[in-house]
Amino acid sequence: MMEPVAERAADVEKPDAHSAIVSSAFGRAVVALALVVLGAWITLPNLPAGPMRSQLEPLWRPATEAGLVQDWAVFSPNPRAQSLDVRAEIQLASGRVVVWDVPEFDPIVGAFRQYRWKKWQERVRLDVRRDLWAPTIEWLRREYADDEPVRVTLIRRWIDHGPLTDIGRADDPRVGWNEFRFCTWPAGSDGETPGCGA
């Protein structure tokens, strides 16, 4: 018959290193200090933005620099109200124009690759992330190098979603994607569209 759990509590195995450390007063002091510091690094960065948080920020900077980051504002304060997409229009030396979109993968296993491309797309579309534009252009030019691209234009696309209404209809299905050409290479090759810094 199996030994009951209560009896196993008196298990006389050699304790693991994590348990052995709290068997001495010095070890307990070290662990207590570690719990206070790590506990503060886990909780304090979640304070709402404001003067208090700014004052305390140096306390958890070492944690942030070490990679222990806290940011759990998921779909907050509201989920965004726009579907997003970024695509590129690539004009080749032959005169042909091709459209590049982020790769689409299957929704079962591929979903675990897909989210990374969608996250990149969320960021590259922003004006504040123009540092991502030139590397994107250069990457696309390499991807299509055999076809000799002569112009690459990045296009942000979006659909505005209104909140669910009293009658339940969320969106007009006829509404399509809005488009805005936000940068082009070479600079000035596309009329008013600004350059990408490439």
Add this chain to the structure above:
Amino acid sequence: MSATGAAAAASAADTAPDVPWTLRLRAGVAEVFGRVAVDPVSAWPLAIGRIILGLTTLVWTLTLMPDATALLGSDAIVSVDGASEFFRWIPLDSTGSVWAALIALTVSSIAVTVGFRPTVFLAVSFVLIMALQRRNPAILNSGDIILRDLTLLFAFCPTGAACSLDRYRRVGRDRCWTAPRVAPWGLRLVQLQVSMVYLFAFWSKSGELWREGVAVSTALRLRDLQRFGQIDAIVDSVVLMAMLTWGTLVVEMLLGVLLWVRRLRPALVVVALLLHLSIDVFLLVGFFGPVLAAGLMSFVDGDAVQHRVDRRIARRRRSARAAD
């Protein structure tokens, strides 16, 4: 002083009326510290969490490999200059170094999963995850962040004490399915991290869409986040969307606060797993659910797990005897 000793001292201090308050306070703190960090608990929750975290890290790594050149290589879609300012000491600025890190992380995550020196390999995994994530922060979501946070915090725990290759080598096959009792101080850090995720996920949802009960409808209509497309009957249903929106807030708040109440834990862990499953079915959120599932295991009752394992082994032995 052992935890039991601290408790006895605290009890004595409580009953002696002429003991100075400083001593009583000291004894009280020692008692609380003993209960929180020293008094041993079953190692099963850490073992289960370790296995889930190891498998998740393995899948995280394998799914990054096909896009390694495009997203992380020296000629990637984000240049080497776009790497994070932190963790500069392990730069991964060539495609070869990225592949070396991915292969090393594959090996490391397998070691964590099977429980071969998991403390060392959790630390190694953390460094490699950081290095890879640092190379291109533009592709990260909250699931990637919690993956590295929990990998680091699990490294402070005796995750190899139960259900591991290390235990098999230490105690042999017969006792491999028993879990020793271990000091829980590292476990508390994992638990704190998990409850903070839920508490502040709830706290930050202060917008009017959440208040009005329509936020889930909006989230499910974001085409770039849809996993299987959109089901209009669901996203257009006022009642269902309100229930899911407010239900999400209630569940996150309860998880943030009440996971610390032992009696409520089993139900709350199940509710949390269902919440993540439902999010994962509809939305592209990467590894957020699987990683938090690993963290949630820190709240599982280890003694109950041991009872189940014992029953299963006993049943198997009875059937083996019957077959003989």
